[in-house]
Structures are given as C-alpha cells and as structure tokens.
Amino acid sequence: QKEVEQDPGPLSVPEGAIVSLNCTYSNSAFQYFMWYRQYSRKGPELLMYTYSSGNKEDGRFTAQVDKSSKYISLFIRDSQPSDSATYLCAMKGTGRRALTFGSGTRLQVQP
Amino acid sequence: DAEITQSPRHKITETGRQVTLACHQTWNHNNMFWYRQDLGHGLRLIHYSYGVQDTNKGEVSDGYSVSRSNTEDLPLTLESAASSQTSVYFCASSESGTLGTDTQYFGPGTRLTVL
Numbered sequence: 001q002k003e004v005e006q007d008p009g010p011l012s013v014p015e016g017a018i019v020s021l022n023c024t025y026s027n028s029a030f031q032y033f034m035w036y037r038q039y040s041r042k043g044p045e046l047l048m049y050t051y052s053s054g055n056k057e058d059g060r061f062t063a064q065v066d067k068s069s070k071y072i073s074l075f076i077r078d079s080q081p082s083d084s085a086t087y088l089c090a091m092k093g094t095g096r097r098a099l100t101f102g103s104g105t106r107l108q109v110q111p
Numbered sequence: 112d113a114e115i116t117q118s119p120r121h122k123i124t125e126t127g128r129q130v131t132l133a134c135h136q137t138w139n140h141n142n143m144f145w146y147r148q149d150l151g152h153g154l155r156l157i158h159y160s161y162g163v164q165d166t167n168k169g170e171v172s173d174g175y176s177v178s179r180s181n182t183e184d185l186p187l188t189l190e191s192a193a194s195s196q197t198s199v200y201f202c203a204s205s206e207s208g209t210l211g212t213d214t215q216y217f218g219p220g221t222r223l224t225v226l
Binding site for chain 1: 142144146151152153154155156159161169201203205207213214215216217218219220
C-alpha cells in the first residue's frame with residue numbers, strides 16, 4: 001500500500017465550478033502538507049502549503065488538513081480553464097527534507 | 112532571476128549505455144533532489160543531497176548514482192540504462208527554512224527513452 005493515495009482522475013468540470021481534490025495518507029509522522037500544480041510537460045510548482053491540521057486560504061484556493069482522519073483536501077472556487085493541470089499532493093515529517101508525493105489528479109476545466 | 116535547469120530536455124539511448132542527466136540551480140540551495148515521474152506513480156524519489164559531498168538513496172535508487180562536488184550541480188547517472196528507466200526525470204532544490212517548510216523548486220524535466 002502506498003503511503004499517499006490520490007485519485008488519478010481525470011476530473012472534468014465546467015468553468016465556474018467548485019473543485020475538490022483529495023489525498024489520504026497512512027504515515028502519522030507527516031506534519032507538512034503541500035499541493036503542487038503541474039501543467040503538461042512542465043515541472044511541478046508549489047501552490048499551497050499547510051503545517052499540521054487546519055485550513056489555509058489563498059485567493060480561490062483553500063487547503064484543508066484533517067490529521068485525525070489522515071485526509072487532506074484542496075478546494076478551487078470559481079474554477080477557470082487555466083486551472084486545467086495535474087494537482088499533486090505532497091507531504092513530509094519533521095526534520096525530513098524529501099517529500100512523499102501522491103500520484104496526482106488530472107483536472108480539466110471546460111470553458 | 113534564480114532558476115533550476117536540466118539538460119538534455121529529451122534523450123534517447125540504448126539499453127546498457129551509461130547516461131548522465133544534468134541539473135544546475137542558481138538558488139544557492141543546500142538541498143537537491145532527483146525524482147522520476149511515471150503514470151500512476153506520481154513522483155518517486157531517486158537520490159537526494161543535503162550539501163556538498165553528501166548523497167543519500169531514495170525509494171527507487173537501484174541503477175542510479177549521484178555525486179555532489181559543488182552547491183549548484185547534482186548530476187544523475189544511469190550506470191547501465193534499462194528499458195524500465197524510461198521516464199520523465201525531475202530535479203528539485205530547496206533551502207531549509209523556518210518551520211521546516213523546505214519549499215522545493217522543480218526544473219523543467221528530462222524525458223528519457225531507453226530502447
């Protein structure tokens with residue numbers, strides 16, 4: 001079983017929809033949680049970062065972490081065609097600098 | 112502007128050949144990482160380095176090696192390329208920050224095909 005599970009999609013939504021992307025994990029030592037966005041044939045870029053449990057909001061993006069359920073989410077409000085990309089969750093424990101990634105969810109926002 | 116570059120961007124090689132993929136960063140970051148990305152597996156860690164002369168194995172290190180002789184570069188060598196090593200390879204770097212954020216910055220990737 002993988003340490004981090006993520007539905008690969010693809011997920012297709014109409015423009016303006018609210019998108020929910022999720023990951024589950026099994027390692028209780030994970031403390032830092034990130035979401036990366038990867039456009040086709042590009043390297044991943046950091047989108048959101050959250051420490052421990054709670055919510056974090058940045059514009060149209062909200063990241064949630066529920067450590068008791070070992071579940072993290074990324075919400076995208078008012079989705080745009082430019083949001084079409086693969087979204088990867090990533091996480092790590094304290095003192096460890098390498099990340100463990102989910103397999104990525106491919107999102108397509110239809111105009 | 113600081114950046115991280117990879118070369119070549121595309122490479123086709125034959126089984127059994129030695130291949131070296133270059134990674135160069137101008138962020139002056141201590142930490143550098145090599146990942147491979149395959150469909151259904153996401154990004155998997157191959158090797159990483161926390162500084163000059165430091166190297167460590169990741170979860171899929173068999174058949175790969177790295178060396179770190181300066182801060183800017185971490186070349187990845189495939190000792191004897193195998194078809195199973197056909198993949199997209201990403202290099203990343205990070206600077207250990209406060210609260211352990213260690214934001215990783217990724218290069219554009221190298222698409223390697225082993226025939």
